[in-house]
Structures are given as structure tokens and as C-alpha cells.
Amino acid sequence: MEEHIRRVGFGPPWIRGPYLSGADDGRGVWRLPWFSSVLVAVFVSIGSGFAAHAQQDRESLDALARALLLVGPALLVVRYRYPVLCVIGVALSATLYLGAGYAYGPIFVTVAVACFAAVVSGHRKAAWSAIGLLWAGHLLVGHLLYRYLPPSGDVGAPWGPELGVAAWVAAVLVGSELVRVRREQWLHDRRERAAxxxxxxxxxxxxxxxxxxxxxxxxxxxxxxxxxxxxxxxxxxxxxxxxxxxxxxxxxxxxxxxxxxxxxxxxxxxxxxxxxxxxxxxxxxxxxxxxxxxxxxxxxxxxxxxxxxxxxxxxxxxxxxxxxxxxxxxxxxxxxxxxxxxxxxxxxxxxxxxxxxxxxxxxxxxxxxxxxxxxxxxxxxxxxxxxxxxxxxxxxxxxxxxxxxxx
Missing domain, CATH: 3.30.565.10 (Histidine kinase-like ATPase, C-terminal domain)
Structure with a gap:
């Protein structure tokens, strides 16, 4: 890619961020990553349907669940322009989804994509905070608030699977950091070649x-x-x-x-x-x-x-x-x-x-x-x-x- 990293968008700098200007058509017209976001939305919606069918003890997917499943992919559309807003919004929507008692499933893919975009664009603290918020919400729902939240008659989650969740969180963050480091090295090498x-x-x-x-x-x-x-x-x-x-x-x-x-x-x-x-x-x-x-x-x-x-x-x-x-x-x-x-x-x-x-x-x-x-x-x-x-x-x-x- 020959385009440079640019900072674009409106709002304070802590909300917007640099993005790969491959989303720029070369005339300064900003393009949104619609296609990838739609693919994620389709995958999450269909996959969550199968997950709900397999998890009969969880709440069935209603209109609220469908809306929460689509909030994440909708926010992914602006993940290059507003990476901080995107990752926090996606983490909140996923936390609400889990708190409402819906089935565990591919909604976490949306979180992974948003976290990846935030880390790669340089907003590491926001990504870590967002995924920490989601993990804390998951622990609260599964081990403390489950008595007061749907589904009715839910029992506390065992602590053993938390190791798998922790591994998933670590994998997302480590993968994002590796891509960020590689991208920074690529940019540094490109600047050196240009110089x-x-x-x-x-x-x-x-x-x-x-x-x-x-x-x-x-x-x-x-x-x-x-x-x-x-x-x-x-x-x-x-x-x-x-x-x-x-x-x-x-x-x-x-x-x-x-x-x-x-x-x-x-x-x-x-x-x-x-x-x-x-x-x-x-x-x-x-x-x-x-x-x-x-x-x-x-x-x-x-x-x-x-x-x-x-x-x-x-x-x-x-x-x-x-x-x-x-x-x-x-x-x-x-x-x-x-x-x-x-x-x-x-x-x-x-x-x-x-x-x-x-x-x-x-x-x-x-x-x-x-x-x-x-x-x-x-x-x-x-x-x-x-x-x-x-x-x-x-x-x-x-x-x-x-x-x-x-x-």
C-alpha cells in the first residue's frame, strides 16, 4: 500500500484514530468497511441462532437479542475512524447480551474484530479496558448476579471454564499486539526506504x-x-x-x-x-x-x-x-x-x-x-x-x- 496513515474524522482525538487509508479512494473520500461488517453481522446472526438452539437452558433469541447482535457489526463500520468508540460500544453491547441471559456464541467475534482494530490503530488502553469490561461483566453475571437476571432458575457458572475464557481474551490481545508490532515495523521500513x-x-x-x-x-x-x-x-x-x-x-x-x-x-x-x-x-x-x-x-x-x-x-x-x-x-x-x-x-x-x-x-x-x-x-x-x-x-x-x- 502506498497511502500513508492519516488521522481523520470529527470529534476529540481520544475518540477518533488513525486508520489504514486503504479505506480512502485516493481522492480524499473516506470509504466505510461495509462489506466486512456485513459479513460479520451475517455470521454472528446465523451462528447465534444455532447456539441458542443448542443451549436450551438460555433465553431464546427475541427482538432485543437480534438488535444487540446487530449493534456490534453496525459499530464495526466505523472501527477505522472511531476505534475507541467502536470497541467500547461493542463490549457494552456484548455485556448487555450476556446479562440478558442469551446463549453464548459468535457475538465474541465482533468483540475480537473491534479489539483488533483498536490495538492496531494505536489505542491499546481502550482495547484492554473494553475487553476487561466484558470479562468483568461476564464474571459478575456468571458468579454473582445470575440470581437476579434471566433466565429464571439459572445456577452459577463453574470456575473451570473461566480458564478458557481467559485464554480466549489473551489470544485476542496477543494476536492484536503482534499485528500492531508487525504493522509498525512495516511502516518504519517503508519510511526508511522512502528516506x-x-x-x-x-x-x-x-x-x-x-x-x-x-x-x-x-x-x-x-x-x-x-x-x-x-x-x-x-x-x-x-x-x-x-x-x-x-x-x-x-x-x-x-x-x-x-x-x-x-x-x-x-x-x-x-x-x-x-x-x-x-x-x-x-x-x-x-x-x-x-x-x-x-x-x-x-x-x-x-x-x-x-x-x-x-x-x-x-x-x-x-x-x-x-x-x-x-x-x-x-x-x-x-x-x-x-x-x-x-x-x-x-x-x-x-x-x-x-x-x-x-x-x-x-x-x-x-x-x-x-x-x-x-x-x-x-x-x-x-x-x-x-x-x-x-x-x-x-x-x-x-x-x-x-x-x-x-x-
Whole structure:
């Protein structure tokens, strides 16, 4: 069931109670459990007739008896909406039935159903009180008041059968408690699953947001720089302006391809992407794109390169990409140095520029460093970013070196 437990109805909270909203048709229209209540009414009426025929020493079923037999099933109709009122009313009607001297029989089924509904809905005290009231009434009628109540000439009931009655009461209560505990566990598990699904959805949204931010921020920064160059040189140096437009075209094509790849993962959930995710093997392309934006990048590798897992490879590439994008946006330097190191169980990335900072936000969202830290933290790594003593800026990332698994 996908519906939640709701509290509905009118009257004070101690009377009404939560019910399984399977009685709700999905449009907020409350439905009564007519069918089950009618079945109980038919069973109790027919069964009590057979019981009265077998117990000739008890009062025969008259109009009052028939009415009391139907009161319980009628109250069961509202057992989900008013469980306390239902269980107490059913117990009283059964007590009156027994006090009037009618035959013992399936009227106790009505009490069991009402008690079950009250316990499962959380009204344990009401259920215990109601069934205790019925038991006390039974003891009084059978052992003390029988002289003054019908049928005439009745004798006191023996104490031996009371053990059977006590066992029946215990069985009803224990069964109800077991169902209540199981239902609460089911609800708890469902809430846990819903919370886990919500967490996974949030993590996926963050991942997609980081991907789109890194792809668009880098490419649009290149486009922004080259557009400025093209505008400045449009009249004086048409050839250089043409080169800037060519770079804009290539950067926009690259951005469209990567955005399409991210969107494909949304459209084809669970399928492998049609194009491989970028990794450190594409750093030369990244250096070439940075050169198109007027940034000279020196790339160094230390240690023996290791084939990384797809997640680590993508994260390392995006960290370098974002760091170079920030150099293009916020640094007055036109050169940067990227060092990739393998060793001691760590992949280290260090991106330096000579500065100084321009103070120009260049339309940035301020989420670049946050995204880098999130990527590193997701892999158990760290990011250190800040100004250098000589006035430049340094980004240093340390990621656990988890080689790619081979089939």
C-alpha cells in the first residue's frame, strides 16, 4: 500500500484514530468497511441462532437479542475512524447480551474484530479496558448476579471454564499486539526506504548539478573570453577575430556534446552512457581548450600512471577543469601549471597560477570550489585551495588511488 496513515474524522482525538487509508479512494473520500461488517453481522446472526438452539437452558433469541447482535457489526463500520468508540460500544453491547441471559456464541467475534482494530490503530488502553469490561461483566453475571437476571432458575457458572475464557481474551490481545508490532515495523521500513530513495534522488541531483556546472562553466568561460577577443579585433585584425570565432564554435560544440551526455543518463536510467565519461586521458584536450582562451598550461606527470576507476577519473578531470576555469575567470595570470602525481596510495592534483586575482566574478556562481570539494569528499579525498605567498593561487586535491577493476 502506498497511502500513508492519516488521522481523520470529527470529534476529540481520544475518540477518533488513525486508520489504514486503504479505506480512502485516493481522492480524499473516506470509504466505510461495509462489506466486512456485513459479513460479520451475517455470521454472528446465523451462528447465534444455532447456539441458542443448542443451549436450551438460555433465553431464546427475541427482538432485543437480534438488535444487540446487530449493534456490534453496525459499530464495526466505523472501527477505522472511531476505534475507541467502536470497541467500547461493542463490549457494552456484548455485556448487555450476556446479562440478558442469551446463549453464548459468535457475538465474541465482533468483540475480537473491534479489539483488533483498536490495538492496531494505536489505542491499546481502550482495547484492554473494553475487553476487561466484558470479562468483568461476564464474571459478575456468571458468579454473582445470575440470581437476579434471566433466565429464571439459572445456577452459577463453574470456575473451570473461566480458564478458557481467559485464554480466549489473551489470544485476542496477543494476536492484536503482534499485528500492531508487525504493522509498525512495516511502516518504519517503508519510511526508511522512502528516506533512502529521497537521499539517492538528492545525491543524483547534486551529481547532475555538478556535472552541468563544470561543463558549462568551463566552456562558457572560454566562449566569453574569445567573444571579447573577437569583438576587440573585429575591425583591426579579422584573421585573429576569425580564430576566436573558430574557438567559440569548438568550445560550444564540446559543451553541447557533454551536456547531451549528461541528459542521456537521465533519459536512459540504468543504461550505460553512449559515450565514455571524460578522464585524465583528456587533459591534453583540456590544455588545448585553455590555450584557445588565452591561457598557457604546463602539464606535468609524476609517478607511474594508474588506470583509475570511472568515478575517480571523472572527478580528477572535473577538478582540473574547474581549477583552470577559475584561472581564466579570476586570475590576471595567463599561465598555469598542472601537476598530476601518482604514489603512496594517493592521486594528487596541483593547479597553480601566478596571479594576481582580478576581482572579476565573470558571471560565476561561486559553486566551483564547493563542487570540487564535494567530488573529492565523495571519494574520501580532500581539497585545499587558497592564495600562495607569492600572490598566486593554488588548488591541491588528494584522492585515494583506487585502480580500475579489471574483469
Amino acid at each position: 533512502a530513495e529521497a537521499r539517492r534522488a538528492d545525491e543524483e541531483r547534486l551529481r547532475i548539478a555538478r556535472e552541468l556546472h563544470d561543463v558549462l562553466a568551463h566552456s562558457i568561460s572560454v566562449i566569453n573570453v574569445q567573444a571579447g577577443v573577437g569583438l576587440a579585433l573585429l575591425d583591426s585584425d579579422r584573421e585573429q577575430a576569425r580564430t576566436a570565432l573558430t574557438t567559440i564554435k569548438a568550445a560550444s560544440k564540446e559543451a553541447l556534446g557533454e551536456v547531451r551526455q549528461v541528459l542521456d543518463t537521465l533519459r536512459t536510467s540504468g543504461d550505460a552512457p553512449r559515450t565514455p565519461a571524460p578522464g585524465l586521458d583528456r587533459l591534453p584536450e583540456l590544455v588545448e581548450q585553455a590555450a584557445g582562451a588565452g591561457l598557457g598550461v604546463e602539464l606535468e606527470t609524476e609517478g607511474d600512471p594508474v588506470a583509475l576507476s570511472p568515478g575517480a577519473d571523472l572527478a580528477a578531470f572535473r577538478i582540473v577543469q574547474e581549477a583552470l576555469t577559475n584561472v581564466v575567470r579570476h586570475s590576471g595570470s595567463r599561465t598555469a601549471r598542472v601537476r598530476v602525481g601518482y604514489g603512496d596510495g594517493l592521486l594528487t592534483l596541483r593547479i597553480d597560477d601566478a596571479g594576481p586575482a582580478t576581482g572579476d566574478e565573470a558571471g560565476g556562481s561561486g559553486n566551483g570550489l564547493v563542487g570540487m570539494r564535494e567530488r573529492a569528499a565523495a571519494l574520501g579525498g580532500t581539497i585545499d585551495a587558497g592564495p600562495r605567498p607569492d600572490g598566486g593561487f593554488r588548488v591541491r586535491a588528494s584522492l585515494p588511488l583506487k585502480p580500475k577493476e579489471t574483469p
